Amino acid sequence: MVVLDNLSEMLKGVLEGIVLEIISRGEIYGYEITRRLHAMGFEGLAEATVYALLLRLEKNKLVHVTKRPSEIGPPRKFYTLNERGMEELEQFWTRWDFLSGRMEMLRNQGGKPS
Amino acid sequence: MSLSRETIDKIRKFAKEQSRYYLEDAEMTYMEKMRRKSAQTRDRIMKKLAKFKNRSETALEAQNDMILYMSDYMNDLIAQGYSEQEAFERARQDLQFRSDSDKSADLKERFTEYYENFDPAASEAIGLFYAGFLFFGVAIGGLAGLIAGGGKDAFLSGGWIDTLVGVLVGGVIGLGFGMISNAVVALKNRQ
Numbered sequence: 001m002v003v004l005d006n007l008s009e010m011l012k013g014v015l016e017g018i019v020l021e022i023i024s025r026g027e028i029y030g031y032e033i034t035r036r037l038h039a040m041g042f043e044g045l046a047e048a049t050v051y052a053l054l055l056r057l058e059k060n061k062l063v064h065v066t067k068r069p070s071e072i073g074p075p076r077k078f079y080t081l082n083e084r085g086m087e088e089l090e091q092f093w094t095r096w097d098f099l100s101g102r103m104e105m106l107r108n109q110g111g112k113p114s
Numbered sequence: 115m116s117l118s119r120e121t122i123d124k125i126r127k128f129a130k131e132q133s134r135y136y137l138e139d140a141e142m143t144y145m146e147k148m149r150r151k152s153a154q155t156r157d158r159i160m161k162k163l164a165k166f167k168n169r170s171e172t173a174l175e176a177q178n179d180m181i182l183y184m185s186d187y188m189n190d191l192i193a194q195g196y197s198e199q200e201a202f203e204r205a206r207q208d209l210q211f212r213s214d215s216d217k218s219a220d221l222k223e224r225f226t227e228y229y230e231n232f233d234p235a236a237s238e239a240i241g242l243f244y245a246g247f248l249f250f251g252v253a254i255g256g257l258a259g260l261i262a263g264g265g266k267d268a269f270l271s272g273g274w275i276d277t278l279v280g281v282l283v284g285g286v287i288g289l290g291f292g293m294i295s296n297a298v299v300a301l302k303n304r305q
Contacts, residue, residue, distance in 0.1 A: 031186035047208040055140040074178030
């Protein structure tokens with residue numbers, strides 16, 4: 001078992017990208033995203049984080065929302081990525097590729113380009 | 115899995131109270147980005163923010179989202195063996211809004227600004243003004259009381275009360291002048 005203390009601190013910068021990627025794979029509702037994250041191993045993630053993040057994604061108009069009736073009363077929101085969200089996701093992966101490439105370089109060659 | 119009516123009411127109450135903090139936080143993050151652009155943009159966003167604080171459609175949506183999110187989470191907890199009450203308490207604890215965002219950042223900013231602009235010389239001057247005016251008032255008041263009371267002989271034969279009244283009134287007048295000086299220094303520092 002890998003020691004994952006302080007993982008949530010590292011995740012802060014990339015969680016939006018992770019959630020955007022999950023939403024890009026198909027229509028999904030809020031708590032289902034949390035379940036998906038837990039299944040991926042991100043169990044230490046605070047429950048409130050995804051709720052707050054979804055509000056922000058919606059405010060920043062990165063997602064398209066479809067409302068469907070729920071068993072408990074209020075309509076349930078299902079999220080899909082809109083064009084702006086797709087662009088943001090693409091930019092996220094570009095940033096990620098750059099970062100991970102440099103991190104690998106640092107790890108393998110001490111930061112010296114090959 | 116269906117939750118009891120009582121628990122659903124508790125969830126609604128919690129969501130109504132907490133969702134507005136999250137909504138405000140989401141809006142503030144957006145606002146923070148915009149704030150850099152111009153004061154005009156900031157005013158516009160503030161108006162928008164004020165609108166969201168009311169029972170707008172957005173606020174109700176955020177509330178509904180939280181109700182569903184919380185009940186989904188509770189259902190998972192119940193499936194793990196929690197009782198309904200335990201699940202509610204755990205969800206309530208985990209979904210409670212914790213601000214480490216703009217509100218606290220703004221407060222920190224204001225404290226930093228205060229300490230950066232804090233001038234020890236101004237505080238020293240204010241203290242000296244108070245002490246100076248207080249001594250001045252006590253001395254003048256005491257002397258005026260002594261003279262008005264009939265001088266040394268009258269003082270020794272029970273007229274000391276006039277001197278005491280003079281000291282007290284002088285002291286109060288001195289404090290009054292000290293406060294006026296404090297206000298003047300504070301206003302000068304603000305400019």
